[in-house]
Structures are given as C-alpha cells and as structure tokens.
Amino acid sequence: MTRTREQIIDAADQLFYEQGFEHTSFSNIADTVKISRGNFYHHFKTKDDILQAVIDSRLTRTRQMLAQWEQDSATPQARIVAFIDILIRNRAEIMRHGCPVGTLCTELAKLDHGARESANQIMTLFRDWLREQFKAMGCPRDADIKALHLLARTQGVATLAQAFGDEAFIRHEVEQMRQWLAQCTPDSNHHRPPRKA
Template identity: 30%
Template sequence: MAVLEALTTVNLVPAIQRAPAKGRILDTANVLFYEDGIRNVGVDRIISASSVTKATFYKHYRAKDNLIVEYITHRHATVRANLEAIIASSPNAEIALREFIAAVIAEIDRPGFRGCPFINAAAEFPQSDHPVRKVVTAHREWYVDTLAELLRSMGHPVPGDAADELLLARDGALAGGYAGDSVAASAALGRIANRVLAESVGH
C-alpha cells in the first residue's frame, strides 16, 4: 500500500498541536513501521516518504530511536482514545465490552492488517528496559485496568483475572488473524468473550 494512500485509512487521534513537517514524519512512520517492521525502515526512507529534508527530520527527532518511541506512544494514545470513545458512547459496561470485541474483530478484517503493533514492537525490542518495551508494558497495564473496571461494573467475581483472559484472547485473535485463519480467530475471540461476560453476577 502506498504511504499516502495508507495515511488516509489510519485511524489517528485528533492531532496535538505539532509542526506540519513533524506530523508528516510521525504519520509516515506510523504506516511504514507497522507495514514493514520498525527495524526494516530506515531514516532515509521516512525522510523521502514524508517529503521533508534530512535537516528537518533531525531538527524534530534527532535520532530514529526518538521517532520510534513517539510512534509507539502515539499508537497507545490512539487505542486509548478509541476505547474511551466506545465506553463513553455505550449505555453500560457490557455493551462497551461487546463493542470493544467487535472493534478488535473489525481490526482483523481491515485491509493491510499486520497483527498487533505493540506485540510486533515488543518482538523487535527484546530488552525489557528499552523505552519501547516500557511503553508497551504501560499500554498493557492500562488495557487490563480498563477492562477490569468494566468487568467490575458488571459484577464479575474476579474482574482482574477476567480482564487478563480478555486481553490474552485479543492477543491470540490478532496474532492468529494475521498468521492464520482470520475467521476462526475472530470466532474464538467471540466465544471467549461470551464466556467471560456470562460469568458476571446477574448476567
């Protein structure tokens, strides 16, 4: 997929005020890092695809590592904004969780799907103390806490454990949906979600 075409399909949160050139660099990295892998995409390719000069790139980011951390941080902000929007628009916790599962399944079906960007990034940066891994860890902790709070609102007897199950089911569906049978992966995620939600008190 061409970068400019892909940029029109990426679901980004409303931009924080940032320089147009810096925004183009981040938006380009958001596509290329996800499509081709973070380590496979060099600075020169990002500079060319985002139509900026080398001096402009280094003025804003100084090094590729800084762009990588901003990329994965921006991905987290996007996921968080999307889930918070689902929660805000849902009349209750159960509907919010079902909408969350539906959004994951829709992601698996999206053209250009390449699996979970956070798991992909963690695989490329195995050192647990690397800044990228710290963002991934914080992202997953936020995810579990958010899902647990929704499950607690439903009266689930062990919301923390159930949140872990849902997140791991999501991980498996994203991995299986990319590497294997996307229909089977989505169906399995739906079955697990139904079982977890059915465990809630008064369901």
C-alpha cells in the same frame, strides 16, 4: 506540534507496524513523508526519539478510543464487546501484520530496547480499562483475571490470524469471546476459555 512532525510520526507509526521498528530506517520514513533529511533531523535526532513519539501518539489515541467507548456504550458489557470487535474492524490489517500493540511490544522485548516499558503501557492501559469494566459488571474479585484472559485471548487470535490469514477463524473466535462474556457472572470462575466445539 507542527504538521510536518505529525506527518513523520504518522508515517513512522505505519512503517513500524508494517515492517517492524528494527527494519525501518530514517530514509524509509523521510521518503514516505517526502521531506529532506535536513528537515527530518530538525524534528527528530534519532530513531529512538521517533519511537517514543509513536508510542506517545498510540497512548493518546488509545485513551481517546477508550473514552469514546465509555461515551457510546451504556453498559460495561457493551464496552467490552467494542474491545473484542476490534478484531473484526481491523481484520484486514491484523491478517497482514498482526496486532500493532502486540507486535511492537514483542519486537522491543526481543531487542531488549529501552522503550519496551513505554510500549507496554499501551497493553497495561487496555488491562486496566478492561478490569474496570469487569468490576462494573459486578466482578470485583476476579476482574483482573478476566481482563488478562480476554487480553491474552485477543492477542492469541491476532497472532494466529496473521499466521493463517483466515478471516473465518477471526469471526469464530470473536463469537466465542462474545458468548464467554455473556456467561460471565459476578465473581464466577468463567474466566477460563470456552471449550471448542
């Protein structure tokens, strides 16, 4: 992949996140990368081509991140905590623009866009990975339920964090999810959200 192509994908990725796919034009991306339209079209003929490249890039980065968590953390609990803590690490961006995965999936679904299934693969990647971590914790029967619950919880927190811009809310919810995880026992029914204080 050429450096210019990488720059176009990186710029498009950020603009799709900040402005949305529908409201980002070729001109927006070309201006950000500071290249001519002719050079731009040499690499991508349509905005849908760029979208697929962005999704592919996000899938690659997500796989790399999950692999890094596997390498850095000795236990499945610690790996799941790394997933939960994304909300803290990326809180500034989340409060401004929401979750990059969730917002793109939602927008493409509303547009009934052909790439929606490709974008959903990123969410599925998280679901499958979380399910394997819960299985490794000794919860094979309800691993997928726990994975979906945690994925839904983090997406809900990201949505409300964007709506209210409240960092204290994010920190509170992250602590609640950490406590819920600590209470998870093999094949328990603790997949329900913790009660609010």
